[in-house]
């Protein structure tokens with residue numbers, strides 16, 4: 315089947331800047347994709363990498379594929395493309411497949427049931443106290459995610475941890491994410507501090523993505539979730555039996571991730587990379603499916619971090635027209 319690929323660049327500011335041990339994200343840039351078949355039907359996708367160099371690679375790959383192509387050619391390329399481009403093209407093809415087979419009925423997900431990502435530029439303790447009060451009233455998620463190893467702030471995170479544990483209600487869960495910023499020694503210290511703490515859900519990517527040996531070893535002491543390592547070494551998606559943070563927008567063809575979640579063998583958590591409404595359709599659908607599965611767990615959709623407006627609409631055409 316002959317296809318035409320149209321693209322539109324987009325950008326938006328996050329509502330607050332996100333500081334991690336790897337740097338600061340305050341703005342997202344990417345591409346919207348519209349793939350049109352010979353009958354004039356459209357499939358929709360989004361290329362939403364977190365780092366700018368991947369976006370450049372995606373644009374080069376799109377030039378290589380050509381703007382007029384075929385379904386078979388795209389399917390053949392998908393596996394070798396950067397994950398974020400494979401996500402965009404895979405989701406466009408899924409829309410076109412859906413016209414004839416109607417396989418996917420996109421589900422919504424109530425973002426209040428997502429884990430709560432603490433702001434990174436103010437004292438986390440203040441935010442936690444506020445959130446505990448709000449969540450009691452609004453019946454929102456009791457899972458809090460704290461990004462630590464923040465290079466911009468001089469918070470004494472060890473002291474803050476003690477204060478958090480002093481006030482965190484028993485029904486709350488805490489996820490701690492150093493984004494690969496800890497040394498083995500530091501990871502050992504935090505692990506010793508937290509290993510008998512029932513409110514700790516997991517520590518996410520404590521060591522740099524390449525330190526596989528260190529990560530496997532820590533996982534024998536405390537629950538560890540992998541994130542960046544799964545992007546660097548996709549084979550770990552099969553080999554790692556602990557929690558896996560999967561960001562569909564970076565992960566590749568979403569039809570494969572959907573199959574994986576339907577099978578329900580992995581402890582998968584769906585997480586956002588801050589998408590427009592076109593990408594969010596998939597993130598929400600995968601999150602809704604995951605939550606109904608065997609290893610049900612609050613997804614990481616970062617409530618309140620993306621602005622509002624037509625760019626975040628559930629209707630792909632409105633998103634396309636909003637740019």
Ligand SMILES: [Mg+2]
Nearest residue numbers: 491518541559
């Ligand atoms: Mg993470």
